[in-house]
Amino acid sequence: MILTRTSEVSSAASILLAEQKDKDAKKSFINYQPTISYTKKHMSKKGTLIQDIGEFGLIDRLTKGLTLQSARTLRGVGDDAAVIRVKDNTCMLVTTDMLLEGVHFDLMYAPLKHLGYKSVVASLSDVCAMNALPEHITASIAISSKFYAEAIDELYDGIKQACSYYHVDLVGGDTTSSTKGLVISISAMGVEQKNHIVYRNSAKPGDLICVTGDLGAAYLGLLLLEREKAIFLENPAIQPDLKNHQYLVQRQLKPEARTDMIKLWRQEGFKPTSMIDVSDGLASDLLHICTQSQVGAVIEEDLVPIKEETKLLALDFKIAPITCALSGGEDYELLFTADPKDLEKIKYLPDISIIGEVLPEEKGVHLQTSGKKQVPIIAQGWNHFNRDKTEQ
Ligand SMILES: [Mg+2]
Numbered sequence: 001m002i003l004t005r006t007s008e009v010s011s012a013a014s015i016l017l018a019e020q021k022d023k024d025a026k027k028s029f030i031n032y033q034p035t036i037s038y039t040k041k042h043m044s045k046k047g048t049l050i051q052d053i054g055e056f057g058l059i060d061r062l063t064k065g066l067t068l069q070s071a072r073t074l075r076g077v078g079d080d081a082a083v084i085r086v087k088d089n090t091c092m093l094v095t096t097d098m099l100l101e102g103v104h105f106d107l108m109y110a111p112l113k114h115l116g117y118k119s120v121v122a123s124l125s126d127v128c129a130m131n132a133l134p135e136h137i138t139a140s141i142a143i144s145s146k147f148y149a150e151a152i153d154e155l156y157d158g159i160k161q162a163c164s165y166y167h168v169d170l171v172g173g174d175t176t177s178s179t180k181g182l183v184i185s186i187s188a189m190g191v192e193q194k195n196h197i198v199y200r201n202s203a204k205p206g207d208l209i210c211v212t213g214d215l216g217a218a219y220l221g222l223l224l225l226e227r228e229k230a231i232f233l234e235n236p237a238i239q240p241d242l243k244n245h246q247y248l249v250q251r252q253l254k255p256e257a258r259t260d261m262i263k264l265w266r267q268e269g270f271k272p273t274s275m276i277d278v279s280d281g282l283a284s285d286l287l288h289i290c291t292q293s294q295v296g297a298v299i300e301e302d303l304v305p306i307k308e309e310t311k312l313l314a315l316d317f318k319i320a321p322i323t324c325a326l327s328g329g330e331d332y333e334l335l336f337t338a339d340p341k342d343l344e345k346i347k348y349l350p351d352i353s354i355i356g357e358v359l360p361e362e363k364g365v366h367l368q369t370s371g372k373k374q375v376p377i378i379a380q381g382w383n384h385f386n387r388d389k390t391e392q
Helices: 006-030 038-044 050-063 112-128 149-166 217-234 243-253 259-268 282-293 308-316 321-327 340-348
Strands: 073-075 082-087 090-100 134-143 169-177 183-193 208-212 274-277 295-300 334-338 352-360 365-368 374-376
Touching (some): 090 112, 112 134, 112 259, 112 274, 149 169, 208 340, 217 308, 243 308, 274 282, 282 295, 282 321, 282 334, 334 340, 340 352
Parallel strands (some): 295 365
Antiparallel strands (some): 073 082, 082 090, 134 183, 208 352, 274 334, 295 352, 365 374
């Protein structure tokens, strides 16, 4: 009898195992006896509340056991974009985002043109977070009967304006009807050399923690619009006066993706060691880098870039400005780590603040307050899954 090599045995065994799993999966479909109320009954069973596990807990649950089938998939779920090898060292970045009326935007104050623009920006920002430039998008929408075609024209005016500003092509999408409100889903793609791509999981102790632009303004813009909406609902004769807060309102309604930074860094020969975009708030996004890189971190309150205008309005709302930066989100700035060897380069690059340092994992993730206290950083990003009582 000829002895088979160990690797062949194990690969034959794994094929058999995969075939068995396939058979089991098929059987579970075949054995299903259709009943009209199956889903309804299933949903009324007691189970894990999604609000208890949160968005990231749900993602972990849904992607558990997912094995990559294609050798071209260099990174699947778990970063700002997936990385797919196209040829040799050339990779495609793919990311997708979905925005729902009443959850992510409110048409009481978000103009459709701005909304179209912002939807594109949110996806482009995820490609930037991989140190790449977006080139293509697809746009899919679901519309309820309350919308006239002219309203959707306006939404697409914003989508097209973003395409033209960022030099990306809208190459497809889908349109369908919704029973309630508007849904917008944008996928963005970019092509980049493998060695240029930056992930969330590669920060090292000793690296500098940096952020572009300023933080917290988008959240205050939202609070401001919500406050004006409440006043308007009480007295429709009063129209909001937002003249003094144009910057904050614009950061909420028409943010920008930092493609300018990616271009500049490339030109200057700078590459971050890890990166993410600030969409959920500095706290949540820093924790993503720390968890995935298995490191700790300390950031200093005094170094976090918050505009004077943001600080003043935060105090008006009786919120500590740092809380807006940590938990607000939607700033679409880039949070990255840099090798200390690159300090000289970073120092002279515009619009970058060094806010802290990466530490060994056992040191934890902390904020050093202006009063020199160390406070643990916990994620307080948005939780879209608070159970709507009317849907139970
Ligand atoms: Mg992101």
